[in-house]
Amino acid sequence: MNTISRYIFKDILKTQGAIFGVLMLIFMSQTFIKFIGRASKGNIPAELVSQLLALSVPTMANFMLPLSLFLAVLFSIGSFCSQSEMVVMRSVGYSHRRLLGVITLLIIVNMAVNVACTCFLSPWCESRQLDLINKAKSDPTMLAIDSGKFIKLNGNNVVYIENNGTVDKNYNVMNQIYVFSGGDASTAPSVTISTSAKSEYDADGLFWLTLLRGTRYEGPDEKGEFKISFFDEYRAVVPEVASGHDKAKVSTKSNSELLKSGTSADYAEMEWRIVQPITICILVLLVVPLSMVNPRRGRFAKFLPAIIIYISYYLFAFGFKSSIARGNFPVLPGIFLVPVIYLFIFTIPLNLTNTEWYNRMRAGRKKHVEVVR
Structure with a gap:
């Protein structure tokens, strides 16, 4: 050249x-x-x-x-x-x-x-x-669980976190969490309030959301009654998202x-x-x-x-x-x-x-x- x-x-x-x-x-x-x-x-x-x-x-x-x-x-x-x-x-x-x-x-x-x-x-x-x-x-741990957001997990369940804390060891620590459930034919709608919560995987690979020191309000049921429960620890499995995939x-x-x-x-x-x-x-x-x-x-x-x-x-x-x-x-x-x-x-x-x-x-x-x- x-x-x-x-x-x-x-x-x-x-x-x-x-x-x-x-x-x-x-x-x-x-x-x-x-x-x-x-x-x-x-x-x-x-x-x-x-x-x-x-x-x-x-x-x-x-x-x-x-x-x-x-x-x-x-x-x-x-x-x-x-x-x-x-x-x-x-x-x-x-x-x-x-x-x-x-x-x-x-x-x-x-x-x-x-x-x-x-x-x-x-x-x-x-x-x-x-x-x-x-x-x-599909992975609940990768959901955008940020402070001040309503997160729809599955069905009629919605989570609101007032303060998303830091990761402690193998689980994520959250403060002041609210869980709203619209209910269905067999269960009444409910609101669960907890001062703190954590999310983690167990040995079987299931994702658990654990609420600590909270109150659960249910109702009205078929009779129009309300129910209030107090708990020190409440655990629920968060299922993987099966729909909405690209x-x-x-x-x-x-x-x-x-x-x-x-x-x-x-x-x-x-x-x-x-x-x-x-x-x-x-x-x-x-x-x-x-x-x-x-x-x-x-x-x-x-x-x-x-x-x-x-x-x-x-x-x-x-x-x-x-x-x-x-x-x-x-x-x-x-x-x-x-x-x-x-x-x-x-x-x-x-x-x-x-x-x-x-x-x-x-x-x-x-x-x-x-x-x-």
Whole structure:
């Protein structure tokens, strides 16, 4: 790699790094807000927010890598052209073929990272996210039992803790706890008040909530009577939550599971994983000629057409993926039809316009027209 190629490579790589960092910061902030919202509603423990956020990185990187490289090439090459650097490079013999060689090297690096994220890291991380959330919903110790919150445990039972204390050895100590039970056909509604309580697992793995020095108010029963009981210790089993689990998504399955399943949705997901790295190659090679602008027109002269092509590509790809998953479109050619169409309609024709062969052919055609006249 000569000096000019290294200069172009470093400039595009630095630009991509900056764009990738900004995009990841924006989308990770949105994801963080989403998890914080779920934690504030008690759907997930607050302690899991950082883990869930970290596990979202590969999924976000799948979408940010193509866009960051696309914009980096558009901005860097456009800057070279607007500042007449590309004119100087061409004057010393730096051809369009060499420029494509540098871009291809960047494409290969990004495709390798994308394949690792798409086919391996992202499914594992999403599956891990689902396991953590479902475990939190099933494990009573991981419920958001915070001070000043009403926590629905199971059925008609609701717990309110005025002061959630610290963890002492193997159990959690709580102060001033209230348990509300709506009752059913065989039992009357009740309110249990205790000055202190603790929660722990026993040897059999059952989760127990123990209330200490409290009062239980029951009623009215069928006869309209009330009952008041005093206790030094009251123990109750807190059952695991059996419902409300998040369903497993197709994106959480491994490649082997997708191939063995044979459903339309699984085939659509598998095709999408294959198409994503191909997309990087198609779109980045497509944007190279769009980055070549006249210095008088400015570096953003072709920015809007490039963005429209990029958005249209993904709209078509997502549309085909949804149609395949619903069984409305055949698996083959499936999503592969989108990169093939864009390759022959945009990428190849646009790149041929900057070649010596195209210029000679155009000059020969013009000469032929003049001779005929």
